[in-house]
Amino acid sequence: MTIKNTTQLIPDFRMPGNFKFGAGAHKNLVEDIKVYSPKKIAIVSDKGVAQAGLVDKLKEVLASAETPIFTFTDISGEPTFKLVENVANILREKNCDLVIGIGGGSALDVAKTAAALLLIEDKQPFLSGNQQIGSRKTPCILLPTTSGTGSEVTMNAIFGDEEQELKRGIVSPALLPDLAIVDPELTMSCPPRVSASSGVDAFTHAIESYISVRATPLTKIFAEKAMRLFPHYITRAVHNGSDLEARTGMGWVSALAGVSLANAGVGAVHALAYPLGGKYHIEHGVANALLMPYVFEKIGTTCTNEMVDVASFLQLGDFTQKPVKALEAVVQYLFDLLDVLDLPTNLKDLGIDESALSELANSAVKVERLLANTPFKLSEDSIKEIYINSYRGKVGARTK
Numbered sequence: 579m580t581i582k583n584t585t586q587l588i589p590d591f592r593m594p595g596n597f598k599f600g601a602g603a604h605k606n607l608v609e610d611i612k613v614y615s616p617k618k619i620a621i622v623s624d625k626g627v628a629q630a631g632l633v634d635k636l637k638e639v640l641a642s643a644e645t646p647i648f649t650f651t652d653i654s655g656e657p658t659f660k661l662v663e664n665v666a667n668i669l670r671e672k673n674c675d676l677v678i679g680i681g682g683g684s685a686l687d688v689a690k691t692a693a694a695l696l697l698i699e700d701k702q703p704f705l706s707g708n709q710q711i712g713s714r715k716t717p718c719i720l721l722p723t724t725s726g727t728g729s730e731v732t733m734n735a736i737f738g739d740e741e742q743e744l745k746r747g748i749v750s751p752a753l754l755p756d757l758a759i760v761d762p763e764l765t766m767s768c769p770p771r772v773s774a775s776s777g778v779d780a781f782t783h784a785i786e787s788y789i790s791v792r793a794t795p796l797t798k799i800f801a802e803k804a805m806r807l808f809p810h811y812i813t814r815a816v817h818n819g820s821d822l823e824a825r826t827g828m829g830w831v832s833a834l835a836g837v838s839l840a841n842a843g844v845g846a847v848h849a850l851a852y853p854l855g856g857k858y859h860i861e862h863g864v865a866n867a868l869l870m871p872y873v874f875e876k877i878g879t880t881c882t883n884e885m886v887d888v889a890s891f892l893q894l895g896d897f898t899q900k901p902v903k904a905l906e907a908v909v910q911y912l913f914d915l916l917d918v919l920d921l922p923t924n925l926k927d928l929g930i931d932e933s934a935l936s937e938l939a940n941s942a943v944k945v946e947r948l949l950a951n952t953p954f955k956l957s958e959d960s961i962k963e964i965y966i967n968s969y970r971g972k973v974g975a976r977t978k
């Protein structure tokens with residue numbers, strides 16, 4: 579690793595207040611909540627997670643605390659700004675003073691944002707992004723049930739903006755929970771398609787934050803470890819959900835990549851994925867996974883040293899003497915991954931019309947917060963070129 583920028587000032591390095599990891603870790607929740615002396619607990623989750631029995635599991639564990647519990651699970655699909663505002667209002671009406679989020683990124687984003695906004699009267703300035711949430715008065719505990727978004731360790735929450743047909747992130751240290759509990763047992767029921775898309779999402783966080791212009795030697799430690807673990811566990815976790823070792827490995831991938839993402843940011847892959855989520859409701863992980871090889875074919879030429887590192891982490895070979903080949907190997911690996919995990923490889927298969935690509939490019943170029951992290955200045959035209967390649971399924975010499 580070379581230190582490129584000697585004048586880079588490193589801002590605060592953020593982590594959740596506390597972090598616990600391990601199979602069965604959720605069973606200690608009664609001890610964990612004592613420090614907050616809650617009078618009424620809110621459990622926030624979504625319909626699928628509730629149907630999988632995970633909300634009941636948590637309630638059983640919490641029963642011995644004898645604290646009243648209000649349960650909100652009316653979330654289906656990826657959440658919107660309107661929904662999170664409603665949830666915050668409901669939790670306030672119910673006088674909840676501790677929020678426990680259990681679920682994938684969708685439920686966790688709602689839980690932590692609702693906790694942060696619970697005691698704030700006028701939520702609009704914070705949801706519109708005009709103002710950053712300063713601090714969170716209501717304690718919050720997060721338990722992920724997918725291994726992917728890393729929401730349990732990030733300062734980010736992403737919601738759909740129905741009017742603008744876009745997804746947009748809000749960022750604040752107030753969105754870091756007091757306690758993150760990563761219990762791989764809770765991910766065992768995660769369906770294969772979600773395990774695949776969210777698992778590749780975690781890899782996207784690792785690789786994008788590793789090449790980010792905001793990356794530091796500290797964030798790179800987290801991203802590197804996530805990328806080294808990923809190939810050992812992703813296929814096993816997707817194809818055999820009850821493989822606890824693989825689920826544990828992916829739990830680490832997600833949390834480590836999440837810490838790197840939280841402190842170094844993600845870039846162009848996410849920026850191009852936002853309009854696909856906002857307008858076409860394509861799942862976040864699926865959109866990122868599909869776009870990743872096409873985006874890297876374009877931007878990887880500006881970070882060839884990092885591509886040599888990534889190829890080494892993935893055990894694709896030593897490309898120190900031929901860095902350009904490292905990029906080819908990484909892009910090929912990303913394509914093979916889509917095939918092995920049965921994820922879509924082009925936008926056409928997702929039902930997107932070719933005539934929509936210009937509009938998508940026009941939306942993506944406005945996601946400046948993320949594009950600024952990528953070490954390649956992407957113009958609207960180059961973004962459109964990436965969408966065209968993703969639509970046609972054509973990368974360099976490879977035609978699918």
Ligand SMILES: NC(=O)c1ccc[n+]([C@@H]2O[C@H](COP(=O)([O-])OP(=O)(O)OC[C@H]3O[C@@H](n4cnc5c(N)ncnc54)[C@H](O)[C@@H]3O)[C@@H](O)[C@H]2O)c1
Pocket residue numbers: 624625626627628630655656657681682683684685687723724726727728729732733734735736737764765766767768769772775776779862863
């Ligand atoms: N805050 C962040 O830093 C961050 C980062 C990336 C993505 N996100 C956001 O996270 C969301 C995507 O999250 P996700 O990929 O984790 O998927 P998700 O939370 O949307 O869940 C997908 C589906 O899987 C089901 N599910 C989840 N865990 C399950 C389990 N253990 N058993 C059975 N069913 C289960 C859910 O009910 C849902 O139907 C998007 O809204 C995305 O924008 C947030």
